[in-house]
Amino acid sequence: MIFTDTHTHLYSEEFNEDRNEMIQRAIDAGVSRFFIPAIDSSQTAAMYDLEKSNPDNVFLMMGLHPTYVKENYQEELQHVKEELAKREFYAIGEIGIDLYWDKTHLAEQQDAFRTQIQLAKQYQLPIVIHCRDAFDEVFAVLEEEKSDELFGIFHCFTGTYEQALQAISYNMKLGIGGVVTFKNGKIDQFLHQIDLQHIVLETDSPYLAPIPYRGKRNESSYVVNVAQKIADIYGVSVDEIALKTTENSKAIFGI
Numbered sequence: 001m002i003f004t005d006t007h008t009h010l011y012s013e014e015f016n017e018d019r020n021e022m023i024q025r026a027i028d029a030g031v032s033r034f035f036i037p038a039i040d041s042s043q044t045a046a047m048y049d050l051e052k053s054n055p056d057n058v059f060l061m062m063g064l065h066p067t068y069v070k071e072n073y074q075e076e077l078q079h080v081k082e083e084l085a086k087r088e089f090y091a092i093g094e095i096g097i098d099l100y101w102d103k104t105h106l107a108e109q110q111d112a113f114r115t116q117i118q119l120a121k122q123y124q125l126p127i128v129i130h131c132r133d134a135f136d137e138v139f140a141v142l143e144e145e146k147s148d149e150l151f152g153i154f155h156c157f158t159g160t161y162e163q164a165l166q167a168i169s170y171n172m173k174l175g176i177g178g179v180v181t182f183k184n185g186k187i188d189q190f191l192h193q194i195d196l197q198h199i200v201l202e203t204d205s206p207y208l209a210p211i212p213y214r215g216k217r218n219e220s221s222y223v224v225n226v227a228q229k230i231a232d233i234y235g236v237s238v239d240e241i242a243l244k245t246t247e248n249s250k251a252i253f254g255i
């Protein structure tokens with residue numbers, strides 16, 4: 001059984017004390033493929049270190065996270081472009097729009113999102129979308145940029161059934177994580193109506209730990225708890241969820 005954590009910040013400072021043990025726990029639980037979203041240039045060195053220590057399990061993305069789009073975002077985008085020109089990545093991410101923390105940079109966030117979608121097309125890479133309190137704004141950009149070449153993952157999907165169908169219409173898979181295990185998470189109500197081919201698993205470690213770890217530090221081994229909940233929702237075995245969602249992750253990332 002091979003699980004794929006399509007979204008995990010293993011380089012985060014929160015793991016500085018026990019990173020190797022935490023990664024080993026995940027591998028022992030069958031979670032052996034880690035896709036690593038970028039945040040901003042301050043984390044790039046840590047991402048490369050992580051990859052160097054775990055070359056068979058770690059697959060890096062490059063991008064500028066919407067919450068980190070500030071006055072200097074053009075410099076940050078320049079960094080993204082330079083790294084992309086230098087070496088291989090498996091996706092552009094995480095990118096998108098976040099209006100939960102701060103609405104003052106909406107125009108810059110929209111511009112950074114659009115620019116990075118165009119980079120994804122140029123490099124024929126998938127995008128990994130971060131969307132918080134911003135479905136209308138994210139969908140507006142996707143509507144402008146949609147094409148057969150644009151594809152990816154709508155990370156930490158927490159929208160409605162209609163929004164799920166809309167995301168899928170833009171060639172996006174739904175990244176499902178700990179929220180699906182929450183009592184008030186809502187997506188568990190309609191997920192069974194979405195074909196499994198559109199679903200990938202994620203943790204978003206160290207954030208958003210699933211039940212029974214809610215509120216604690218999240219880690220990639222907990223993908224198994226998410227898979228168990230999804231198996232219950234679809235009425236299939238955990239093995240089948242592992243198989244299908246890992247297949248889906250390969251279709252997106254090409255590895």
Ligand SMILES: [Zn+2]
Binds near residue numbers: 007009037094204
């Ligand atoms: Zn993330």
